[in-house]
Amino acid sequence: MTKLFKYSALVFLMLFLSQGAFSQSLKKGKWDKQNKSISGSWEITKKSDGTYIVLSDDFKTKKAPDLKLFLSKKQASSVNGKNATKDAVFVAKLKSPKGGQSYKIPSNINIDDYTSLLIHCEKYSIFWGGGNL
Secondary structure, three states: OHHHHHHHHHHHHHHHHHOOOOOEEEEEEEOOEEOOOEEOEEEEEEEOOEEEEEEOOOOEEOOOOOEEEEEEOOOHHHOOOOOOOOOEEEEEEOOOOEOOEEEEEOOOOOHHHOOEEEEEEOOOOEEEEEEEO
16 A cells, blocks of 8 residues: 555646646736837746746737846836836847746846836837836
């Protein structure tokens, strides 16, 4: 009986881990301020190997040459094309203008120091949109 119990516990643990059960949602939101159309939602999750920004499967926005994700110390409502990168930290270049995607936040960034998540076209200084954390 003890071997059967250990085997069952091991199988359960493997299934538990494979389902991403060690993923903890830290923040969730929608795109509050939008200069360009953005649909879908975002979530910041903590996993065993780090913290991630996860864009929903229904995420969609207009395509642009230099869309990037930033965490900002400003409220999304006070951000514009000229100040989007001020008091903000670059996280990653947007992989695609649509669909689910995930971005690992560098380990030296403490998300509690930031107020909003932004999408910004840095090349042309156009603020795409943002959501408050």
